[in-house]
Each structure stands twice: as structure tokens, then as C-alpha cells.
Amino acid sequence: MASIKLNNIVKSYGAFLGVREMTLDIKDEEFLVLLGPSGCGKTTTMRMIAGLEQPTEGEIIIGDEVVTGVDARDRDVAMVFQGYALYPNMSIYENIRFPLRMRGVPKAEQDALIRRAAQMVELGDYLDRKPGALSGGQRQRAALARAVVRQPQVFLMDEPLSNLDAKLRASMRVQIKHLQRQLRVTTVYVTHDQIEAMTLADRIVIMDKGAIQQIGTPDQIYADPANTFVAGFIGQPPMNLIAGIANSGTFAAQGINVACPLGLSGKVTLGIRPEDCSVGGDNMQGMVYGVEPTGDMTYLTVTTGAKQIEVKAARDFRSDIDVPISIGFDPARLYFFDEQGQRLRGKA
Template sequence: MAQIRLNHVTKSWGNFVGVDDFHLDIADEEFLVLLGPSGCGKTTTMRMIAGLEDPSGGEIWIGDREVTQLDPKDRDVAMVFQSYGLYPNMSVWENIRFPLKVRKVPESEHKDRVRRAAEMVELTQFLDRKPAALSGGQRQRVALARAIVREPQVFLMDEPLSNLDAKLRVSTRAQIKNLSHELKVTTIYVTHDQIEAMTLADRVVVMKAGVVQQVGTPTDIYDNPANTFVAGFIGSPAMNLMEGDLTDGTFRGENVEVTGLSGASGKVTLGFRAEDAQVAEAGQGAINAPVYSMELLGDATMVTVRAGGALVAVKAAKDYRAEIGAPVGIALPDDITHLFDATTGQRIS
């Protein structure tokens, strides 16, 4: 088990900066998720920790060793990739066992370690099969078992669920969550899926264009986004963001007027979560606009209107119904709104 320290790590190719001054301490046994859109630098960061990319600057420590210049094989990390990387000519048993052979682990230990790893991911009945005879979810579990059998200091997972269908993603995500609890190994997990980040992580690092935007627990990031990028990236749906003017504690924009706010006057962005607002009678809300769309979600009804130059979504009761084009009000309690600087996008405290 090991703490990881990234000490002002950078990676650039010529004038292009892929990762800019990444500085973070990752606690022993922590499950850290690197989250962001494609091209934000999250996979590059993980590859530098693995030793597959050389940093342009900074230091990487695993435990009490600086590993910046060490080969991947000397870092004692195990990786699980988006592509399963299984050997098609080998059985599941041999695929899981392969890292032990490469690392010259005594053969007397192989049987127990392979079986224990297979049990953890519920693969014991498939050990004699070849990868071609497995489903996508089973293949990903073989890749997980192959990493587990190594008993490394650190697990590195690069979008391991991306190739799975929606139902398999949910069940495999639960399995990874349970494994992290059982194994208690420091884990770094890369994803662009904010639901994976929110459900799996002890802490989330949100990245954009190589720069860390916010680090915090899933609750911190969801409830107190540092800027409009984080607010608009986290959540399903993302936080509603509306442009307008703040004057004497009142925010005004297209089809919206919210009173009782604090902050300096000027151009601001106001945000709120869909589940925190309520649908009201037409003309009775802070937002008053015609219904743009209505979506039935099963447990709720998503009502969308256009306000503040943006589409704004609100969760209503599952039996709520309204015609598209019908006028509707949306009530916004004062304590559920967030204000951001309209120019920089940074949160206004």
C-alpha cells in the first residue's frame, strides 16, 4: 500500500501543454478519480504515474520512493485499460496467472492467488474458457483479476467500463466499488463519466485543458462547484446556468428575476440544480416561461424552459404533466442558488 505524491508535474510536447503543474497528495488506500472531457490530460497524468510517459517537469513519488525515472516494471503498479488486453490463445486461468509468471512468483503460490482473484470478481466457473467465449463484462472482470493477482501497491484504471453497455456498467461499477473496499489498495481511476466519478471516488480531480479545476469529495464538488465548468460538467442533468445582471441583490435575465441575493452588482451567472427548484403556477415563480420540453423519467418528470438565454431543467413529480408551449413558473429558494463571475466563471462566495 502506498501514498502517491505528484509534485508540480507537467507534460508538454513542444508548445502544447498536456498537463500543467499538477500538484496533489493521494492518501494510502484512497480511491481517486481523474475526471474531465477528452483531451483534458487525465490519461496522460495516469500514464506518467505508471511510467508510460516521461514528465516534462516535476516529481512522482510512490510511498517513500521517487519513481520519476523508474521503468514501469519497477514501480509496483497494476493497470486496467479500456481495451481488455487479454491473450486470446490462453484460458481465463492462464490470463490471470500470466503476471505471476512474468514476475517469477514461486509457482507454489499461483493456484491460491489465481483462485482468490477469480473469486473476488466472480469468475471461478469460467476459468477454463478462452476470452472469445466470454461477454464484454466477463472479459473486463478477467482484466481486473489479472491486476488483483499482482497484489500491487497501486491500481491504475483507465476508463475500464467504457466498452460495456449501460446495464453492465452499473453492475461492474458496483463490483469495482466493493473490490476497492476489500482490497484497500490506493487506486487512481480515469473517466469522462461523472456518474462513475460520483459513485466510486473518495475524492475527484476535475480537469480541463491540462489544468486542475477542483479537487474535493463528490459531495463538495456537486454542492460547491469552483467555477462554471465544474458546475456544468458534474450532475445529471448538469447545473442550470443563466446569464444576467445582479443589482441590489436582485438577479435579472430573460424570463427570470431572483431576489434576496448578495454580491457586488454587475454581470453574473446564476446556477441551480434541477432537483432543488419546484414547478409553480404560471406567473408565480422566479422564472416564468413556456414549457420547451417535458421528459418522463419514471421517478420524476423533467420540465425544461428557456430562461437567461439557456435551457433550464427542473425535476417535477413523476405524475406532473404540461403541454409544450404552456406557461409555467419555477420557484427558486434563495439558499439553492449559486453565483459565478460572468467573465472568469469563478464562484462568487
Template sequence: MASIRLNNIVKRYGVFTGVEKMSLDIEDEEFLVLLGPSGCGKTTTMRMIAGLDTPTEGSIVIGDEIVDDVDARDRDVAMVFQSYALYPNMSVYENIRFPLRMRGVPAKDQDGLIRRAASMVELEHLLERKPGALSGGQRQRAALARAVVRKPQVFLMDEPLSNLDAKLRASMRVQIKHLQRQLKITTIYVTHDQIEAMTLADRIVIMDKGIIQQIGTPDQIYSNPANVFVAGFIGGPPMNLVEGQAEGGVFTAPGVTVPCPPHVRGKVTAGFRPEDCQIPGTDVVGTVFGVEPTGDMTYLTLDVGGRHIEIKAPRTFRSPIDAAVGVAVDPGHLHFFGLDGRRIERAE
């Protein structure tokens, strides 16, 4: 197994910068998720770790070895892709066997390793089938088995669940997490899906425009977003963000009046999550724009001063469109962000 260190890596494509001065320490056996929107640099970062792309500047260390000049095939990393990348003319057994043959594992040892890997992802009964006869979830599990069969130093997973439906994604998340814990292999997982990131990661690295925005555990990032970008990216629905004025311990905006710390002054952005609101109340007053019952809760969208505010209401809540509704916001879960977009820390 291995730790990974990125030392000020930069990746430029002509005048475009894909990754800017990225430094990151990934611990041995850690499950780290690179999260962000399309074009943020997360896949580029993974490709540099894999050796598929070369950093323009900086260095990469895997274990105790600087791997800047080491070919991808010699880095002892295994990749799982969105596209599965299985050989269609080979059976599942032969697909799993392929990396063992390429690395010269003795033939007498291969069968046991293949069946053990297949058992880990519950595919032992499908070893003779070809990929075309498998469902999407089964193909992804075959790709996982091929990656784990030789027990590499590092797993690299690039949007591996994007092609699956919602139910399969949920079951595969559990399988991937269990497999990583079982094998204790350092894993880097790339996704734009914040639910995947929150459920899988030991730590999350949120990126935007090639720059790290925040690093932390899922709880840290959810509870204390570093800036407006992170606050608006994490959560389903994400944090409500309202621009207004703070003065004398009160934040005001059209339809919004909430308390704020005395040191928060001037033009700021207030943030509060949909689940930190209760009906009725007087902190946020608007009209009903939409009501979406989901069974366990009701998503309520309010029109407040021309902006939409999302609320997680009780499952039994119902209201006609355009009805007036007032909401109370938990003052202990209010966040405030300055003109630079950064969260204003609480005064000691």
C-alpha cells in the same frame, strides 16, 4: 500499499501542453478519480504515474520513492484498460496467472492466488474459458482479476467500463468499489463519466485543458462547484447557468428574477440545479420546450428568454408543448459566479 505525490508535473508535446503544473497528494488506500472531458489531461497524468510517459517537468513519488527514473515494470502498479487487453489464446486462468509468472512467483503458490482473485470477481466457474467466449462484463472482470492477483501498491484504471452497456456499467461500478475496499489498495481511476466519478470516488479531481479545476469529495464538488466549468460539468442534467445582472439583492435576466446576496453585484452568472426547483413559482418563467417522463421523475425543459432551463419535475407532471410554466428556485441552493468564472463566496 502506498501514497502518491505529484510535484508540479508538466507534460508538453512540442508547443502543446497536455498537463500544466499539476500538484496532488493521493492518500494511501484512497480511491481517487480523475474526471474531465476528452483531451483534458487525465489519461496523460495516469500514464506518467504508470511510467509509460515521462514528465517534462516535476517529479512523482510513490510511497517513499521518487520514481522519475524507475521503469514502468518496476513501479509495482497494475493497470486496467478500456480494451481489457487479455491474451485471446490463453484461458482466463492463464491470463490471471500471467503476471505471477512474469514476477517469478513460485509455481506452488500460483493456483491459490489465481483462484482467490477469480473468486473476488465471481469468475471461478469460467477459468477454463478463453476471452472470446466471455461477455464484455466477464472480460472486464477477468482483467480486474489479473490486476489484483499480485496485490500491487497501486491500481490504475483507464476508462475500464466505457465498452459496457448501462446495466453492466452499474453492476461493475459496485464490483470495483467493493474490490477496492476489500483489498485496500490506492486506486486512481480515469473517466469522462461524472456518474462513475460521483459513485466511486473518495475524492474527485476535475480537469480541463491540462489544469486542475477543483479537488474535493463528490458532495463538496456537487454542492459547491468552484467555477462555471465544474458547475456545468457535474450533474445530470448539469446545473442551469444564466447570465444576468445583480443589483440591490436581486438577480435578473430575461425570464429569471431571483434573490442574491447584497455583495453580489454587476454582471454575474446565476446557477441552480434542476432538482432545486419547484412548480409552480415565479422565479423562472418560460414555455415548455420538452417533457420527458422517466418513471421516477419527469425531466422538463423550459424555453426561458431563448435559453433552455432543465427542471426535475414530479413523476406525474405533464404539459403540452409551448404552455407557459413558472418555477420557484430554492434560494438556499443558488450559486453566483463572477466574470472570471469563479464562484462568488458567501459573505461572512
């Protein structure tokens, strides 16, 4: 197994910068997720680690070897793609076997390796079938087995669950994490799905416009966002962000009034997560816009002026729309950001 280091990596396409001066240390055996919206540079970063693209500037190290410029086939990494990339005319057994043949593994050793990999992903009874006879989840597990059988230093996974329905995605998340813990292989996983990132990662790298916005554990990213981009990207629903004015220890916006750190003044943005809002209280006065029961909780949307605020209310909360409502904010869970969107810290 191996660590991965990216030292001042830049990837440009003419005048366009796809990745901007990225420096990142990925620990041996770590499960690291690159998370961000489409076009943020996460897949480009992974492709550079794989050797499918070369950086314009900077250095990539896998283990103790500088691999910048080294062909993908010589990097000892295994990739799992969104589209499975299985050979439709081959059985699952032969699909899993294919990388062993390409690497010249002795034929006498191949069968045991194939069956071990298949058992790890619960496909031992499907080895004689072709991909077209399997479900989407089974095909993705076959792609995982083909990566596992290589016994690589690094797994690279590019949105491997995007083609699956919600139920299959949930079960595959558990299987991927369990498999990575079993094999103890350094893994880089690319996704735009924050639920995948939060449930799978040891650490998350949040990217936007080719640059790293924040690196941390899922708990750190959620509880301590560095800026409004991270705050508004993580969470379901994401953090409420409310522009207003801070003055003399009070933050005010239309229909909203809360205490804030005494040192804050001028234009700032208040952040409050939906689960840290409560029905009743004196921080916000508004009108009920929508009520969405989900069984375990109720999603409540409240308007004040042109702003909508999301609240996670009790499971049995019900209300008509267009009626007045007051909302309270947990004072220990308030976040403040400056005009550039960067986190402001201080004592109230």
C-alpha cells in the same frame, strides 16, 4: 500499499501543454478519480504515474520512493485498460497467471493466488474458458483479476467500463468499489463519466485543459462547485447557468428575477440545479419546451428568450408544450459566478 505524490508535474508536447503544474497528494488506500472531458489531461496524468510516459517537469513519488524516470515494470503498479488486453489464445486461468510468471512467482504458489483472484471477481467457474467465450463484463472481470493477482501497491484504471452497456457498467461499478475496499489498494481511476466518478470516488479531481479545476469528495464537488466549468460538468442534468445582471440585491435576466447577495453588482452568472427548481413560483416565467417522464421523475425543459432551463418535476407532472409556465428557485440553493466563471460567495 502506498500513497502517491505528484509535485509540480508538467507534461508538454512541443508548445502544447498536456498537464499544467499539477500538484496532488493521493492518500494510502484512497480511491481517487480523475474526471474530465476528452483531452483534459487525465489519461496523460495516469500514464505518468504508471511510468508509460515521463513528465517534462516535476516529481512523482510512490510510497517513499521517487519514481520519476523509473521504468513502468519497476513501479509495482497494476493497470486495467478499457480494452481488457487479454490474450485470446490463452484460457482465463493462464491470462490471470501471466503476471505471476513474468514476476517469477514460484509455481507452487501460483494456483492459490489465481483461484483467490478469480473468486474475488466471481470467475471461479470460468477459468478453463478463453476470452472469446465470455461476455464483455466477464472479460473485464478477468482483467481485474489479472491486476489483483499481482498484489500491487497501486491500481491504475483507465476508463475500464467504457465498452460495457449501461446495466453492466452499473454492476461493475459496485464490484470494483467492493473489491477496492476488500484489498485496500490505493487506486487511481480515469473516466469522463460523472456517474462513475460520483459513485466510486473517495475524492474526485476535476480537470480541464490540463489543469485541476477542483478537488473534493463527491458531496463537496456537487454541493460546492468552484467555478462554472465544475458546475456545468457535474449533475444529470447539469446545473443551469444563466447570465444576467446583479444590482442592489436583485439578479435579473430575461424572464428571471431572484434575490442575490447585496455585495454583487454587474455581470454575473446565476447557477441553479434542476432539482432545486419547482413548478410554480415567481422567479421565472417561460414556456414549456419539453416534457420527459422517466418513471421516478419528469424532466421538464422551459424556455425564456433564447435560454433553456432544466427542471426536475414530480413524477406525475404533465403538460402540453408551448404553454406558459412559472418556475420557482430554492433561495438556499442559488450559486453566483463572476465573469471569469469563478464562484462568488456572500450573504444575501
